[in-house]
Amino acid sequence: MNINTIATALGIDLDLINHGDLTVFSPIEGNPIGQVTTVSPQCMEQSIIAAEEAFVQWRQVPAPKRGELIRVFGQILRDNKEALGALVTLECGKIYQEGLGEVQEMIDICDFSVGLSRQLYGLTIASERLEHRMFESWQPMGPVGIISAFNFPVAVWAWNATLAIICGNSVLWKPSDKTPITAIACQTLLQKAIAIVADIPQGLSQLLIGGADVGERLVADKRIPVISATGSTAMGRAIAPVVAERFGRSILELGGNNAMIIAPSANLDMALRAIVFGAVGSAGQRCTTTRRLLIHNEIYASLVPALQRIYGQLTVGNPFLKETLVGPLIDKEAFDNMQYALKQAEYTGNNRVGGQRINIPDCNNGYYVAPALIEMPATAPMIQTETFAPILYLYPYTDLHEAIAQHNDVPQGLSSAIFTNDIRESEMFLSAVGSDCGIANVNIGTSGAEIGGAFGGEKETGGGRESGSDAWKGYMRRVTSTLNYSSELPLAQGIEFTF
Ligand code: NAD
Numbered sequence: 026m027n028i029n030t031i032a033t034a035l036g037i038d039l040d041l042i043n044h045g046d047l048t049v050f051s052p053i054e055g056n057p058i059g060q061v062t063t064v065s066p067q068c069m070e071q072s073i074i075a076a077e078e079a080f081v082q083w084r085q086v087p088a089p090k091r092g093e094l095i096r097v098f099g100q101i102l103r104d105n106k107e108a109l110g111a112l113v114t115l116e117c118g119k120i121y122q123e124g125l126g127e128v129q130e131m132i133d134i135c136d137f138s139v140g141l142s143r144q145l146y147g148l149t150i151a152s153e154r155l156e157h158r159m160f161e162s163w164q165p166m167g168p169v170g171i172i173s174a175f176n177f178p179v180a181v182w183a184w185n186a187t188l189a190i191i192c193g194n195s196v197l198w199k200p201s202d203k204t205p206i207t208a209i210a211c212q213t214l215l216q217k218a219i220a221i222v223a224d225i226p227q228g229l230s231q232l233l234i235g236g237a238d239v240g241e242r243l244v245a246d247k248r249i250p251v252i253s254a255t256g257s258t259a260m261g262r263a264i265a266p267v268v269a270e271r272f273g274r275s276i277l278e279l280g281g282n283n284a285m286i287i288a289p290s291a292n293l294d295m296a297l298r299a300i301v302f303g304a305v306g307s308a309g310q311r312c313t314t315t316r317r318l319l320i321h322n323e324i325y326a327s328l329v330p331a332l333q334r335i336y337g338q339l340t341v342g343n344p345f346l347k348e349t350l351v352g353p354l355i356d357k358e359a360f361d362n363m364q365y366a367l368k369q370a371e372y373t374g375n376n377r378v379g380g381q382r383i384n385i386p387d388c389n390n391g392y393y394v395a396p397a398l399i400e401m402p403a404t405a406p407m408i409q410t411e412t413f414a415p416i417l418y419l420y421p422y423t424d425l426h427e428a429i430a431q432h433n434d435v436p437q438g439l440s441s442a443i444f445t446n447d448i449r450e451s452e453m454f455l456s457a458v459g460s461d462c463g464i465a466n467v468n469i470g471t472s473g474a475e476i477g478g479a480f481g482g483e484k485e486t487g488g489g490r491e492s493g494s495d496a497w498k499g500y501m502r503r504v505t506s507t508l509n510y511s512s513e514l515p516l517a518q519g520i521e522f523t524f
Contacts, residue, residue, distance in 0.1 A: 026111055026114075026115050026345055028042065028051075028058045028059055028112075028115060028206070029043075031108050031111050031112050031115065032112075032206070032210070034105070034108040035105055035108050035109060035112065035210045035213060035214065036213055036214075036217065037206075037209055037210055037213050038213070041061065041062075041209050042059040042060070042061055042206050042209060043059060043060055044060055044062065045060040045061040045062035045063070046060070046062060046063055047060065047061050047062070047063050047202060047205065047234065047235075048060055049061060049116070049203075049204075049205060049206055050203075050356070051115050051116060051118070052117065052118035052352070052353040052354065052355050052356060052391055052392065053114075053115065053118055053343060053344060053345070053352070053353060053388055053391055054387070054388045054389070054390055054391055055353075055356075055388070055389070055390025055391045055392070056390055058115065058116070058206070059206055061205045061206065061209065061234055062234065063202075063234050063235040063236070063239070064233045064234055064235050064239055066242065069233055069239065069242060069243075072197060072228070072231045072233060073168065073197065073246060073248055073249070074228075075227060075228025075231065076168035076195040076196070076197050076228050076229075076231060076249075077167070077168060077195075077248055078226065078227075078228055079168075079195040079226035079227060079228035079229045080165070080167050080168055080193075080194060080195040082226040083165070083190075083193055083194070083195060083225075083226055083229060084164075084165040084193040084194075086193070086224075088142045088143070088145050088191060088192075088193065089142050089143050091142055091190060091191045091192075091193060092138065092139045092140075092141075092142025092143065092191050093139075093222055094190065094218055094219065094222045094225060095135050095138045095139050095142070095187050095190060095191055095218075096135070096139045097218040097221050097222050098135055098187075098214065098215055098218035099131075099132055099135030099136060099139065101214050101217050101218050102128060102131050102132050102135065102214060103132055105128075105214060106125060106128045106129070106132070107125070109124075109128045109179065109207070109210055109211075109214070110124035110125035110126075110127065110128045111124060111345075112124075112206065112207050112210055113127050113128065113178060113179055113207055114344050114345060114352075116178060116203075116204045116206050116207050117175055117176060117178050117203070117204050117207070117355065118308065118344055118352045118353045118354070118355060118391075119176075119307045119308070119310075119344060119352055120307075120344040120349055120350065120351075120352050121344060121345050121347075123306065123307055124344075127177060127178075127179055127180045128179065128180075130180040130183070130184075130476055131179055131180055131183035133475075133476040134180075134183050134184050134187050134188075134476045134492060134493075135183070135187055137187075137476055137477065137492075137493060138187035138188055138190075138191045139191075141188070141191055141497055142191040145163050145191075145192065145497065145501070147160055147161045147162040147163060148160060148161040152507060153517065154507075154509070154511075154515045154517065155511055155513070155515065156509065156510050156511035156513075157507055157508065157509050157510070157511065157515075158507070158508045158510070159505070159506070159507045159508075160505075160506055160508075161503055161504065161505050161506070162503075162504050162506065163192075163498065163501040163502070163503060163504070164193070164501060164502050164504055165192055165193030165194050165500075165501060165502075166192075166194055166250045166251050166274075166500060166501060166502055167194060167195075167248070167249065167250040167251070168194065168195045168196070168197055168248065168249050168250075169185065169189040169194045169195070169196050169197070169249070169250075169251045169252075169253060169500060170196075170197050170199070170243045170244065170246075170249045170251065170252045170253070170254075171185045171186060171189075171196055171197065171198045171199070171253050171254075172199045172240045172243065172244075172252065172253070172254040172255065172256065172260075172264075173185075173198070173199070173200050173201060173208075173255050173256075174201055174255050174256040174257075174312075175201035175203040175204045175355055176307060176310045176311060176312070176355070176413075177255070177311075177312075178200060178201065178204035178207040178208065179207050179208075179210075179211055181255045181278070181491070182198055182200065182208070182211060183211070184476070184480070184491045184492045185253045185276075185491060185500075186198065186215075186230065188491075188492075188496065188497045188500050189251075189253075189500045190229065190230070191497075192497055192500040192501045193501075194251070194500055195226070195228060195229050195230070195231075196229070196230050196231070197231050197233055197243060197249065198212075198230070198231065198232050198233065199233045199234075199235065199239050199240050199243055200232070200234065201256075202234070202235060202236045203355060203356070205234045208232055208234065209232065209234075212230065212231075212232045215230050216230075237260075240254075240260075240264070241263075241264075241267075244264045244267050244268055245267055245271070247271045247273065249273065250273055250274060251273065251274045251275075251276065251499070251500060252264065252268050252273060252274070252275045252276070253275070253276040253278070253489070253491065253499075254275060254276070254277055254278070255278040255279075255312075255491075256278075256279065257279060257280050257411075257413075258279040258280040258411075258436075258437070258485045258486070258487075260279070261277045261279040261485075261487045264277075265277060265487075274499070275489070276481075276489035276490070276491060276499050277486075277487025277488060277489040278312070278480075278481055278482075278486070278487055278489050278491060279312075279437075279482075279485060279486050279487040280312065280411040280413075280437055280439075280485065280486065281312045281313055281314070281316075281411060281437050281439030281440055281471075281482060281486055282316050282317065282408075282409070282410070282411045282435045282436070282437040282439075283303075283313055283314060283315055283316055283317070283437075283439055283440040283441060283442075283462070283471040283472075284315070284316065284317035284318065284319060284432045284435075284441055284442075284471070285299070285300060285303065285315050285317075285318055285319070285441070285442045285443070285444065285470065285471060286319045286422075286425070286428050286429075286432060286442070286443040286444070286445075286454070287300075287318065287319070287320045287321060287324065287328060287443075287444050288321055288425065288443060288444060288445035288446075288447060288450050289321045289323045289324055290445050290446040290447045290450075291324070291444035291445055291446065291468075292444070292446065292468070293324065293327075293328060293331070295444065295468060296328075296444040297328075297331060297332065297335065299315075299442070299444070299468075299469065299470030300315060300318060300332065300417070300470065301332075301335055301336075301339075302470055302472065302473070303315030303442075303470035303471045303472045303473075304316070304318075304396065304415060304417040305339060305350065305351050305396040305415045306472055306473075307352075308351050308352050308353065308354055308394070308396075308414070308415055309396065309413070309414045309415030309416065310354065310355065310359070310413050310414070311472050312439055312440075312486075313439060313440040313464070313471050313472035313473070313474065314415070314471070314472060315417060315442075315470060315471045315472065316408075316411065316412075316416065316417060316418065317408055317417070317418050317420070317432075317435075318417055318418070318419045318420070319403075319420060319421075319422050319428045319431060319432060320419060320420070320421055320422070321421070321422060321423070321428075322421045322422065322423050325421045329398075329400070329419060332398060332419075333378050333398060336378050336379055336395070336396060336398055337378070339351055339395070339396060341383050341385070341393050341394070341395060341396075342385050342388075342393065343385060343387075343388060351393075351394075351396060351415065352393075353385075353388070353391040353392055353393050354392040354393070354394060354414060355392075356392065357392060359392065359413060359414060360382065360392040360394065360414075362412055362413065362414060363380070363394060363397075363412060363414035363415075363416065364380075365412075366407065366410075366412035366414070366416055367380045367397060367399075367416065369407050370399050370401070370405075370407050370416075370418075373401060373402055373405040373406075373407065374399040374400060374401045374405065374407070374418070375399070375400045375401075376398075376399070376400045377397060377398070377399045378395075378397065378398040378399075379394070379395035379396050379397040379398060379415075380394065380395060380396075380397035380416070381394065381395055382394055383395055394414065394415065396415035396416075396417070397415060397416045397417065398417050398419060399416065399417070399418055399419065400418075400419045400420065401418040401419065401420050402420065403420045403422075403431045405418070408420075408435065409435050409436060411437060425450055425453065425454075429453075429454065429458070429459055429460065432460060433460065433461045436484055436485040437482065437484055437485045437486050438461050438462045438463060438482045438483035438484035438485070438486050439462055439463060439464060439481075439482030439483075439486040440462055440463070440464040440465075440466070440471040440472065440474075440482065441454075441460040441462040441464065441465050441466070441471060442465070442466040442467070442468075442469060442470055442471050443460075443466075443467055443468075444467075444468055445467070445468070446468075451467040451468075454467065455467065461483060461484070462482055462483060462486075463479075463480075463481045463482035463483050463486065463490070464478075464480070464482065474492075475493070476492050476493050477492075477493040477494070478492070478493050478494055479491070479492060479493055479494035479495065479496045480492040480493070480496070481496075
C-alpha cells in the first residue's frame with residue numbers, strides 16, 4: 026500500500042505529508058512513509074486564539090444545527106472508510122479488519138452524536154417554594170484539548186471531537202507523534218464537511234502535531250477548560266496535577282491491565298475465541314487487551330494446552346494480508362519493552378510459549394513477534410504492570426472470591442470479563458463485590474467495546490468516561506436555575522430575613 030495513493034484518495038494535500046521536521050514511520054516495514062511539520066509555539070498560540078474565537082460563535086448555534094455538521098462528517102467517513110482504514114493500518118500497524126473497525130467506530134459515534142444533538146437534556150426539579158421552578162441545563166465549556174495515543178489514532182479523537190462539537194465547544198487535537206498522518210486525514214475529512222455545511226467558524230477544529238512538549242503546553246493553558254487525554258498512566262500522572270492546579274477539568278483514559286476469569290461452567294470454545302482476540306488483537310496494543318487469565322483449577326489442564334495450540338498456529342505478518350491475525354508492534358521501543366518484560370517473567374514464570382521476534386519477508390525493519398503465553402503465580406510482581414505487547418499471563422484459581430480478589434489486586438481498572446454459565450457467578454462478578462473495573466463483561470472478552478456505553482476505567486486508568494451513555498456531560502457545564510414567578514421572595518429552608 027502506497028501512502029501517496031491512500032492520501033490522494035482521502036484528498037490530503039500531499040505537501041502536508043511530504044515536507045516537515047518530523048519523520049513518520051510505518052511499523053509494517055519499519056521504513057519512513059512521510060514528513061510532517063510540528064507546530065511551533067507561535068502557531069500554537071494562534072490556534073488557541075482561533076479556537077477561543079470559534080467557540081464564541083459556535084456556542085450560539087442551536088445544538089441540532091451543530092449536529093448537522095457531524096451528520097455530514099459521518100457520511101464523508103462512510104465514503105472514505107476503506108481508504109482511512111488502510112491508512113490506520115499503514116501508520117499504526119493493526120490488521121486491516123481492525124483498521125476498518127476503527128473507522129466504523131468513528132461513523133458510529135457520529136450517528137450517536139447527531140442523535141444526541143437533539144437530546145442534551147436538562148432536568149426539572151421540584152422546588153420547595155410556591156410558584157418557583159427549578160431546573161438544570163447544560164452549556165458549552167470552551168475549547169477542548171484532545172491528546173491521543175498511537176494505538177487508536179482516529180477513533181479516540183472522534184469519540185471526543187464529535188461529542189465536544191455537538192456540545193458547542195471547539196477542539197484542539199494533539200495526536201500521537203507516531204501517527205500524525207491519520208490525524209491529518211481526519212482533519213482533512215472534517216474540513217470537507219465544514220466546507221459543505223454553511224457558517225462554520227474557521228477555528229472550530231485544529232490539529233497540533235508534535236511530541237509531549239506540545240501536549241504539555243496545551244495542558245497548562247487555562248484558556249482550555251477541558252483536557253481529554255488518552256495514553257499511558259505515566260502521561261496521566263504528569264498532566265493531571267497540572268490541569269488540577271488551574272482548576273481545569275481532565276478526562277483521563279489511561280493504561281489497562283485487563284483480566285478474564287474462566288469458570289468451570291464456561292463455554293470453552295467461546296472463551297478461547299474471546300481470549301485470543303482479546304490478547305493478540307492489535308498485537309496486544311489495545312488499552313483493553315487481555316493481559317491476565319484466571320482459570321479455574323478444574324479446567325486449567327485442558328484449557329492451557331488448547332490455548333498453546335492456537336498460539337502455535339497464529340498467523341503473524343503484514344497486516345494488509347487477509348490471513349494475518351497479528352501485525353507488527355509499533356516500534357523498536359515497544360519490542361524492547363516486551364523483551365524486558367519476558368526476561369523479568371523468567372524469574373517467576375513457567376512454560377513460556379512465543380515471545381520471539383519473527384522475520385517477515387519484505388518487512389525486515391518491522392518488529393513482529395509471536396504472541397506470548399506464560400504461566401505465572403498470582404503473586405508475581407510482573408502481573409501488576411501493563412506491558413503494551415501481546416503477553417498473556419495465566420494462573421489457576423479454586424474459589425471465585427479468591428479469583429475476584431486477585432483480579433482486582435492490580436493498580437489499573439479498565440476492562441474485565443468472566444466466562445461462566447452460572448448465573449450466581451456472573452451476578453457476583455457484576456456486583457459491588459465483583460470486578461472493580463469501569464467495564465465488566467460476561468461471556469464477552471475484555472476488548473472491542475461498542476460506542477453506546479460510556480468507556481473508561483477506574484484507579485490508575487484515570488476515572489474518565491468517553492463515548493456513549495452520558496459521557497457528553499464531561500464536555501459541558503451544568504447550570505442549576507431557580508425561576509420565581511410569584512410576587513413574594515421566600516427564602517429556602519424557611520429562613521426569615523426581614524428588614
Ligand atoms: P503515551 O502516554 O506515550 O502518549 C499518549 C499521548 O500523550 C501522546 O500524544 C503523547 O505525545 C502525549 N504525552 C505524553 N506525555 C505527555 C505529557 N507529559 N504531557 C502532555 N502530553 C503527553 O501513550 P502511547 O504509547 O501513545 O499509547 C499507549 C498507552 O495508551 C497505553 O498505556 C494504553 O493502555 C493507553 N491507552 C488508553 C486508552 C483508554 O481509553 N484507557 C486508549 C488507548 C490507549
